[in-house]
Amino acid sequence: MVDDWLSALESERASMGRASASEKVADALRTRIIEGDLRPRTRLSEERIGAALGVSRNTLREAFHLLGHERLVVREFNRGVFVRALDHDDVRDLYRFRRILEVSSIRQAAIDGSDLTRLHAAVDEGGAAAAVEDWRGLGSANMHFHEALAALAGSRRVDEAMRQVLAEMRLVFSTMSDPRTFHEPYLEGNRQLAALLAAGDHDEAERALLTYLDRAEAQLLAAMTT
Amino acid sequence: MVDDWLSALESERASMGRASASEKVADALRTRIIEGDLRPRTRLSEERIGAALGVSRNTLREAFHLLGHERLVVREFNRGVFVRALDHDDVRDLYRFRRILEVSSIRQAAIDGSDLTRLHAAVDEGGAAAAVEDWRGLGSANMHFHEALAALAGSRRVDEAMRQVLAEMRLVFSTMSDPRTFHEPYLEGNRQLAALLAAGDHDEAERALLTYLDRAEAQLLAAMTT
DNA sequence: AAACTAGCGATTGTTCAACAATCCCGCAAT
DNA sequence: ATTGCGGGATTGTTGAACAATCGCTAGTTT
Numbered sequence: 001m002v003d004d005w006l007s008a009l010e011s012e013r014a015s016m017g018r019a020s021a022s023e024k025v026a027d028a029l030r031t032r033i034i035e036g037d038l039r040p041r042t043r044l045s046e047e048r049i050g051a052a053l054g055v056s057r058n059t060l061r062e063a064f065h066l067l068g069h070e071r072l073v074v075r076e077f078n079r080g081v082f083v084r085a086l087d088h089d090d091v092r093d094l095y096r097f098r099r100i101l102e103v104s105s106i107r108q109a110a111i112d113g114s115d116l117t118r119l120h121a122a123v124d125e126g127g128a129a130a131a132v133e134d135w136r137g138l139g140s141a142n143m144h145f146h147e148a149l150a151a152l153a154g155s156r157r158v159d160e161a162m163r164q165v166l167a168e169m170r171l172v173f174s175t176m177s178d179p180r181t182f183h184e185p186y187l188e189g190n191r192q193l194a195a196l197l198a199a200g201d202h203d204e205a206e207r208a209l210l211t212y213l214d215r216a217e218a219q220l221l222a223a224m225t226t
Numbered sequence: 227m228v229d230d231w232l233s234a235l236e237s238e239r240a241s242m243g244r245a246s247a248s249e250k251v252a253d254a255l256r257t258r259i260i261e262g263d264l265r266p267r268t269r270l271s272e273e274r275i276g277a278a279l280g281v282s283r284n285t286l287r288e289a290f291h292l293l294g295h296e297r298l299v300v301r302e303f304n305r306g307v308f309v310r311a312l313d314h315d316d317v318r319d320l321y322r323f324r325r326i327l328e329v330s331s332i333r334q335a336a337i338d339g340s341d342l343t344r345l346h347a348a349v350d351e352g353g354a355a356a357a358v359e360d361w362r363g364l365g366s367a368n369m370h371f372h373e374a375l376a377a378l379a380g381s382r383r384v385d386e387a388m389r390q391v392l393a394e395m396r397l398v399f400s401t402m403s404d405p406r407t408f409h410e411p412y413l414e415g416n417r418q419l420a421a422l423l424a425a426g427d428h429d430e431a432e433r434a435l436l437t438y439l440d441r442a443e444a445q446l447l448a449a450m451t452t
Numbered sequence: 453a454a455a456c457t458a459g460c461g462a463t464t465g466t467t468c469a470a471c472a473a474t475c476c477c478g479c480a481a482t
Numbered sequence: 483a484t485t486g487c488g489g490g491a492t493t494g495t496t497g498a499a500c501a502a503t504c505g506c507t508a509g510t511t512t
Contacts (some may be wrong), residue, residue, distance in 0.1 A: 021466065056467045059282060065291050076494060077246060078474045097383040157323040161387055169361040282496045304464055304503045
């Protein structure tokens with residue numbers, strides 16, 4: 001095709017000038033939350049943050065709505081917005097939901113032959129990040145792996161549900177002191193899972209995924225102070 | 227317990243005065259959309275609706291955000307918000323998602339013994355509605371049935387995902403001319419499914435559910451003009 | 453006649469400032 | 483220890499203003 005670059009441009013449009021003011025503010029806050037600068041339970045004052053970012057309260061409000069939609073913050077009527085704090089029940093529920101989504105994705109992959117390129121790309125991304133000891137990058141690669149896994153279901157709604165879940169997972173990770181401990185062990189697990197899927201052994205892949213998730217959940221619950 | 231009524235009060239808190247203006251506006255619009263008064267593709271003019279409901283554009287905008295979050299409306303940049311119009315792909319994806327959620331709920335029910343009271347209540351509600359030929363009420367009862375079914379998973383996130391899906395389903399039903407055709411056949415299916423679950427025959431229940439959903443999807447797709 | 457372009461009106465996106473409503477905190481009173 | 487009551491601070495909501503963009507019409511060009 002002569003206009004191959006057209007689709008490439010199309011994909012970049014989201015990060016271009018199309019970002020409205022409220023979306024840019026939401027991006028900034030999202031980064032601060034994920035990076036752990038804004039700890040859970042922190043109240044986000046409209047006045048202070050609006051002044052800091054140089055936007056009006058109304059714009060800030062729309063940004064808060066976006067973040068609330070992603071469950072990164074919670075809005076309490078007449079009290080303000082707070083950085084979300086997840087408790088043990090939340091983590092348990094997140095993993096319950098992940099089991100449903102990811103297992104069904106693997107089963108769907110067993111039915112219709114699936115494209116595993118994204119999955120392998122995520123594995124490679126994680127390997128590269130671990131090689132240079134970029135543990136936060138490894139965490140992102142891990143997210144991409146599970147996003148690609150969920151994509152095997154071939155459903156837009158599953159994709160978005162998974163994105164939502166992973167955003168909340170970042171919220172948990174942000175409270176952890178040592179990212180290496182929580183991401184490095186799963187690099188090998190991802191590689192193994194991808195290999196099982198490539199080999200077509202979906203039953204074993206499902207078992208491996210479940211033990212994988214069980215272990216991750218237990219480790220996270222144990223590390224949570226609250 | 228002596229303070230049994232406390233939980234009853236707790237459940238009513240949501241419908242109290244705690245609703246903000248934007249939420250009340252969103253409620254009103256949601257009803258109009260679900261009832262079919264606002265047809266898909268209808269453009270929701272900020273000026274006109276704001277005047278009709280007596281709220282400012284800013285408040286209306288927040289309500290639009292809420293409805294957009296529920297996928298009942300879509301926002302097109304610089305063009306306005308429109309009542310969502312679902313196409314065949316949307317319906318297929320909705321049912322793919324429903325299969326994932328509802329099947330996993332049944333399997334979860336097979337593991338931990340589950341409380342089926344809500345399920346039976348929904349069946350009874352449907353029977354009562356059909357007895358007085360309240361087809362829209364039958365539709366609601368049907369929704370409640372599947373909501374109760376999803377609740378068997380015991381996951382807040384599954385509950386909300388299911389609520390979201392059912393809201394979108396209403397969007398499809400609202401375009402249908404004869405609600406009876408699309409709800410009455412499933413009254414018996416619901417009753418049967420509840421009986422199978424009560425009997426503990428989860429495998430058969432799963433099979434019944436899948437054929438149920440396949441049939442519903444096919445019927446809906448066939449009835450969609452667009 | 454058909455197609456293209458410039459301009460105009462209408463609508464949305466964004467910001468601002470002000471007022472009303474509500475909550476939080478400390479203090480007093482029972 | 484619990485209840486009732488301000489005062490101060492923060493959020494909820496409004497209305498207006500300006501900029502940016504879209505859809506349409508009219509006029510021009512080929």
